[in-house]
Amino acid sequence: GDSVTQMEGPVTLSEEAFLTINCTYTATGYPSLFWYVQYPGEGLQLLLKATKADDKGSNKGFEATYRKETTSFHLEKGSVQVSDSAVYFCALSAPNTGGFKTIFGAGTRLFVKA
Amino acid sequence: GAVVSQHPSWVICKSGTSVKIECRSLDFQATTMFWYRQFPKQSLMLMATSNEGSKATYEQGVEKDKFLINHASLTLSTLTVTSAHPEDSSFYICSALLRSSYEQYFGPGTRLTVT
Numbered sequence: 001g002d003s004v005t006q007m008e009g010p011v012t013l014s015e016e017a018f019l020t021i022n023c024t025y026t027a028t029g030y031p032s033l034f035w036y037v038q039y040p041g042e043g044l045q046l047l048l049k050a051t052k053a054d055d056k057g058s059n060k061g062f063e064a065t066y067r068k069e070t071t072s073f074h075l076e077k078g079s080v081q082v083s084d085s086a087v088y089f090c091a092l093s094a095p096n097t098g099g100f101k102t103i104f105g106a107g108t109r110l111f112v113k114a
Numbered sequence: 115g116a117v118v119s120q121h122p123s124w125v126i127c128k129s130g131t132s133v134k135i136e137c138r139s140l141d142f143q144a145t146t147m148f149w150y151r152q153f154p155k156q157s158l159m160l161m162a163t164s165n166e167g168s169k170a171t172y173e174q175g176v177e178k179d180k181f182l183i184n185h186a187s188l189t190l191s192t193l194t195v196t197s198a199h200p201e202d203s204s205f206y207i208c209s210a211l212l213r214s215s216y217e218q219y220f221g222p223g224t225r226l227t228v229t
Contacts, residue, residue, distance in 0.1 A: 032216050043120075043207050044158070044220040051216075089157065093216050100146060100211060102218060106157045 002027045006090045006105035014113050021075040021108045023090035031092035033073040038087045085112045116142050118210050120221035134194045135224045137208030143188035144210035152205040164191045198228040
């Protein structure tokens, strides 16, 4: 079945460091791919998305490119801030028999130190 | 942007009682809403898919008689945890699907503590 695998955390970085969180997926069709962010005690917020191969999603300095050949959607940011400390979830969404389904990765916790 | 609210944001109840959690799409109509459960430091586990005007579809292992879902209107879905027990304590998150983009918009979550 469809699945999402993302790198285990926690990831600890110093402020202004470069961030990469790896995400790979398996899917039978052509899913849309998403990155969500969850701040402590809150629900999920959509960070960025890509709906087809070679699309690049970007928001707030974060970027991810939909790579069909490597089935990847790695999240990157050139210079992280303390306020980026959160849990990041990679996800895919696709129509499913009888409806629609989203599958989340396990989440990667990011700590950014001042 | 699309906004989804949940009420209450947190609730404490005694074992054996029932608790209702509301999920509302504030500025769009959602024929499909989802209910998730999240344990501390873990990912979201889909509990059920709620479709307006029809019965919810539950994921394997989720007791439909314990977690009652009602999607009576295009902007409201409710989750009722019946006869709650301490092991039901968790963070419950709903989302509403915007069909035009397949994007899900998440509520802020409800923390349930059963004593």
